[in-house]
Amino acid sequence: MSVVPDDHEWQYNPRHSVPDFARHAERAAALSRAARERNAGRYDIAYGDTPLSTLDVFPAAAPGAPLHVFLHGGYWRGRDKADYSYVADALVPRGVTTVVMNYDLCPAATLPEIARRTREGLRWIHRNAASLGGDPDRLTVSGHSAGAHLIAMALAEDAGAGAGAGAGADRLEDGVVKAAVLISGIYELAPVLDITVNETIGLRPEMVDGVSPMRHPPSSATALTVVVGSAETPAWIAQSRDFATLCQCRGSRCTYHTLAGEDHFSIMARMERPDDALSRLVLDAAGVKE
Numbered sequence: 001m002s003v004v005p006d007d008h009e010w011q012y013n014p015r016h017s018v019p020d021f022a023r024h025a026e027r028a029a030a031l032s033r034a035a036r037e038r039n040a041g042r043y044d045i046a047y048g049d050t051p052l053s054t055l056d057v058f059p060a061a062a063p064g065a066p067l068h069v070f071l072h073g074g075y076w077r078g079r080d081k082a083d084y085s086y087v088a089d090a091l092v093p094r095g096v097t098t099v100v101m102n103y104d105l106c107p108a109a110t111l112p113e114i115a116r117r118t119r120e121g122l123r124w125i126h127r128n129a130a131s132l133g134g135d136p137d138r139l140t141v142s143g144h145s146a147g148a149h150l151i152a153m154a155l156a157e158d159a160g161a162g163a164g165a166g167a168g169a170d171r172l173e174d175g176v177v178k179a180a181v182l183i184s185g186i187y188e189l190a191p192v193l194d195i196t197v198n199e200t201i202g203l204r205p206e207m208v209d210g211v212s213p214m215r216h217p218p219s220s221a222t223a224l225t226v227v228v229g230s231a232e233t234p235a236w237i238a239q240s241r242d243f244a245t246l247c248q249c250r251g252s253r254c255t256y257h258t259l260a261g262e263d264h265f266s267i268m269a270r271m272e273r274p275d276d277a278l279s280r281l282v283l284d285a286a287g288v289k290e
Helices: 008-012 021-038 087-094 111-127 146-154 190-194 205-211 234-249 266-271 277-285
Strands: 042-046 054-058 065-071 097-101 134-144 179-183 223-229 254-259
Touching: 008 190, 008 234, 021 087, 021 266, 054 087, 065 111, 065 146, 087 097, 087 277, 097 111, 111 134, 111 146, 111 205, 134 146, 134 277, 146 179, 179 277, 190 205, 223 234, 223 266, 223 277, 234 254, 254 277, 266 277
Parallel strands: 065 097, 065 134, 134 179, 179 223, 223 254
Antiparallel strands: 042 054, 054 097
16 A cells, blocks of 8 residues: 555654665765775764763864764664764864764663763763863754754753752753754654654653653753755654744744755765755854855
C-alpha cells in the first residue's frame, strides 16, 4: 500500500518520507573519512563516564579560536560522530575549532538521561575549551534532527526542574553557549509515541513533557537560528516554524530559515564547504565573517 502524505509515520519518520536516505548516509561517511585524512584531529576524548560520552576535535590553526560543537541526528538511537567529521571541512578553514560530539543512545539510555548528559557535556567542553584549542567565551553549537532537539533541551531555561528542585536547577549558565543553530529538529515529542522507531527509543507518555523543548523553551540569553528544508514533511516543517515562533514571542534573538528544495537528509549537504548555505549560517552564528 502506498504511503499517503497525511500518514503519521510518513510525517514523523524521515526514513519513510525520504526513500533514498541511505545514499545520504553513505555520502556523509565517505566525506568524513576524507575529512579525517585532511584535518588534524584528536579522537574519542571522554567528556563523561559512559561509553558514548566522547568527542572528536579538529583544532583551527590558531589557539583560542572560536569553538563550535556539532551533534548528529539519528532519532536518538543511531549514527555516530564519525559520520559527521566532514563538518570540519566547513568550519576549520575559516578558523573555527570544531568539536563533533557523541552521546548515549536509546535503548541503552533513556531520552531524559541523554538530554541531561548532553547538557553536562556542553559544560565540560566550556570548562576545557582552552585544551581543545578554543575560546570558552566564543562557544557556539549546532545539531541536526535529534541533535537539534538535544541542544534545545540543553539550553532549556528551566532545565532540571522537578521534585525537590527549583525551576532551572540544572540550566546552563547564561553565556556558556553564545549561539545555537538548530537544523531540522523535533521540538514537541508527543508524536514520537505513535511511530515505529519508538520501539527502540522507548519514549513513554510520562516522559514527553520533560523532553519536549516546546514545553521547556531555551534561555533568551542564547541567540538561535532555526533551519528546516522546504522538502521536509509538513508536520516536520511545522515543528521548526512553531518552535521559532515560540522563541521569538518569548524575546529570544531567533531567526527562522527554510532551505529551498532540501529534505531531512539532503539538508546536511549544505554544510560540506565554508561557502555552503548552512555553513554560512553556522559561521555567522559563530561571529566569523568572510
